[in-house]
Amino acid sequence: MARGLEGKVVVITGASSGIGRCAARAFGAAGASVVLSARREVPLHEVAGAIVEAGGRAMVVPADVRDADAMRHLAERAIDAFGAIDVWINNAGVASFGRFEDTPAEAFDAVMATTFHGVVNGFRAVLPYFRRRGHGTVITTASVAGRAPAPYHAAYGAAKHAVLGLIESVRQELRQDGLRDVHLCSILPGPVDTPFWQHAANFSGREIRAMQPASRPEDVAEAMVNLALRPRREVGIGAPAWLVELGMAVAQGPIERQMGRSVRRQILGGRPGRRSSDGALHRPMPEGTGETGGWRPAEDRGRTRRGGAMAGALALAVPLGIAALYRYRRSD
Numbered sequence: 001m002a003r004g005l006e007g008k009v010v011v012i013t014g015a016s017s018g019i020g021r022c023a024a025r026a027f028g029a030a031g032a033s034v035v036l037s038a039r040r041e042v043p044l045h046e047v048a049g050a051i052v053e054a055g056g057r058a059m060v061v062p063a064d065v066r067d068a069d070a071m072r073h074l075a076e077r078a079i080d081a082f083g084a085i086d087v088w089i090n091n092a093g094v095a096s097f098g099r100f101e102d103t104p105a106e107a108f109d110a111v112m113a114t115t116f117h118g119v120v121n122g123f124r125a126v127l128p129y130f131r132r133r134g135h136g137t138v139i140t141t142a143s144v145a146g147r148a149p150a151p152y153h154a155a156y157g158a159a160k161h162a163v164l165g166l167i168e169s170v171r172q173e174l175r176q177d178g179l180r181d182v183h184l185c186s187i188l189p190g191p192v193d194t195p196f197w198q199h200a201a202n203f204s205g206r207e208i209r210a211m212q213p214a215s216r217p218e219d220v221a222e223a224m225v226n227l228a229l230r231p232r233r234e235v236g237i238g239a240p241a242w243l244v245e246l247g248m249a250v251a252q253g254p255i256e257r258q259m260g261r262s263v264r265r266q267i268l269g270g271r272p273g274r275r276s277s278d279g280a281l282h283r284p285m286p287e288g289t290g291e292t293g294g295w296r297p298a299e300d301r302g303r304t305r306r307g308g309a310m311a312g313a314l315a316l317a318v319p320l321g322i323a324a325l326y327r328y329r330r331s332d
Contacts, residue, residue, distance in 0.1 A: 199279050
């Protein structure tokens with residue numbers, strides 16, 4: 001990872017595993033001072049220690065993104081320790097799998113509390129500071145699920161749709177107020193090889209598996225560093241965001257049917273008979289503190305794999321939709 005962020009201060013939520021843990025290492029390697037936050041304190045100290053040993057600066061502030069006061073405290077601690085915040089990364093998120101009717105209301109609400117309201121709390125903690133300062137960058141881990149929803153994780157899809165709507169609305173407000181140097185950036189990964197899948201709640205009655213092929217968390221972390229250096233509105237990982245939007249615009253039905261089949265076959269393709277589990281919705285799990293979840297073949301873990309089930313569905317649906325639209329107009 002190239003340097004280029006020397007003197008910058010980066011705050012990362014959900015930094016105890018997966019994308020957040022990987023991003024913390026990447027920003028440390030790029031020269032930034034990193035403030036790591038999550039519910040689990042021990043894994044945060046592991047990552048912070050590795051950054052410091054490599055010659056960087058890091059600090060741990062355990063916090064739950066569902067707590068607005070804790071997020072404000074996180075911002076205050078970062079400013080007190082390092083003098084500023086330059087980049088804030090809303091990364092924490094959880095999911096549940098299973099039919100909507102089989103998902104308890106409290107589980108649905110817990111997904112929304114972390115995955116959507118956690119972003120709201122992050123915005124409320126850092127945006128007043130960026131407004132006063134006149135510049136800063138917020139990078140939010142959204143999802144392709146916020147553009148093309150899939151079955152059996154309705155709460156997660158709803159939360160990610162809400163996240164993207166929030167970002168796009170607030171971005172316009174900042175522009176209207178002349179704050180063109182306050183940047184709101186979205187990362188839209190498809191499936192990623194992290195412990196996210198093991199941490200998810202499960203009400204499907206089957207063993208949950210990650211959708212394939214899953215991207216490397218390093219790819220997402222690299223995109224975050226690039227956004228910190230050169231902010232952009234939106235970056236896709238795997239299936240490009242523009243392809244998702246084009247596909248949904250011209251072939252929504254085929255995409256939904258293809259995604260439904262893919263999700264049922266892959267994510268719910270594990271062994272039946274699993275007991276319902278809340279996963280990490282209400283309290284953190286001790287396991288799954290690494291960057292990867294073991295979902296990629298061993299020979300592929302060092303290589304980038306683009307695309308995935310979403311890209312495949314879109315690649316099929318876009319030409320089908322265009323052809324259908326052409327036939328419709330010819331017959332009109």
